[in-house]
Amino acid sequence: MKLLQFYKYQGTGNDFIMINQMKSTVLDGSETALIKRLCDRRFGIGADGLILLQPKQGYDFEMDYFNADGHRGSMCGNGARCTVAFARSLGLEQSSYYFFAPDGPHRARLSLKKEGWFEIEMSDVLKVERGQDYFFMDTGSPHYVRFEETLHALNVEKEGRHIRYNEQFAATGTNVNFVSAAPSLPLQVFTYERGVEAETLSCGTGVTAAAIAYTLRHKLLDEPGITIPVQTKGGILEIRMDKKEDRYSKIWLCGPAEEVFQGHLYI
Numbered sequence: 280m281k282l283l284q285f286y287k288y289q290g291t292g293n294d295f296i297m298i299n300q301m302k303s304t305v306l307d308g309s310e311t312a313l314i315k316r317l318c319d320r321r322f323g324i325g326a327d328g329l330i331l332l333q334p335k336q337g338y339d340f341e342m343d344y345f346n347a348d349g350h351r352g353s354m355c356g357n358g359a360r361c362t363v364a365f366a367r368s369l370g371l372e373q374s375s376y377y378f379f380a381p382d383g384p385h386r387a388r389l390s391l392k393k394e395g396w397f398e399i400e401m402s403d404v405l406k407v408e409r410g411q412d413y414f415f416m417d418t419g420s421p422h423y424v425r426f427e428e429t430l431h432a433l434n435v436e437k438e439g440r441h442i443r444y445n446e447q448f449a450a451t452g453t454n455v456n457f458v459s460a461a462p463s464l465p466l467q468v469f470t471y472e473r474g475v476e477a478e479t480l481s482c483g484t485g486v487t488a489a490a491i492a493y494t495l496r497h498k499l500l501d502e503p504g505i506t507i508p509v510q511t512k513g514g515i516l517e518i519r520m521d522k523k524e525d526r527y528s529k530i531w532l533c534g535p536a537e538e539v540f541q542g543h544l545y546i
């Protein structure tokens with residue numbers, strides 16, 4: 280039996296179990312059944328995912344991310360914001376960070392304006408696929424984005440699952456975002472997450488994809504520093520980006536992240 284010290288974090292209601300492996304390794308990521316059970320809201324601690332904070336040569340740290348199904352996921356934007364908050368609470372107090380995530384290197388910084396806000400630079404998006412009624416892109420994780428007249432009557436779980444498992448995406452799966460088409464900002468985004476296989480209260484890479492799709496749908500002019508506020512079920516996030524035709528760089532995902540509780544258990 281090993282003692283597992285854990286920390287629970289949330290960023291706009293997307294919640295994560297954090298394990299500090301900066302000094303010693305407890306989990307190597309092969310413990311699929313255990314991670315799934317830890318993330319279970321009845322049999323475990325309960326979370327949308329689990330993150331191992333680890334050292335990595337040339338970086339301040341690495342975030343190794345697992346979805347609630349116990350398998351390694353792709354990039355998690357809210358998880359990254361929580362990981363920076365976690366690293367800070369462990370004493371890594373810097374005004375900016377350089378870290379490694381599932382989709383490669385990232386920069387992060389503290390908001391100068393808002394206390395408790397963490398800002399992550401996302402990978403550039405150089406390709407956006409346009410379907411008849413959807414956009415599809417990789418913001419570190421694959422995201423399908425569909426605009427809706429209204430979201431209030433939408434069954435996110437049912438519709439999201441249907442798209443995630445349809446012929447086009449079944450092989451690798453996709454996250455699915457439904458975006459309110461109301462002309463005024465903030466955008467409203469509801470997300471079904473692959474790997475959690477349920478609706479989550481917020482998804483950082485999904486909100487990033489929704490903001491990018493919005494600039495295309497509403498034909499925003501190319502400009503540096505386009506800012507799009509987004510309302511999720513768990514709170515407000517903000518996306519800033521430089522747009523040049525269909526290519527997006529300097530994409531920053533900004534929002535709150537905080538510790539909820541900590542504890543330990545034997546594994």
Ligand SMILES: N[C@H](CCC[C@H](N)C(=O)O)C(=O)O
Nearest residue numbers: 352353355356357482483484
């Ligand atoms: N919640 C995450 C997305 C996790 C991606 C994961 N569901 C996958 O497709 O592996 C976020 O804030 O970006």
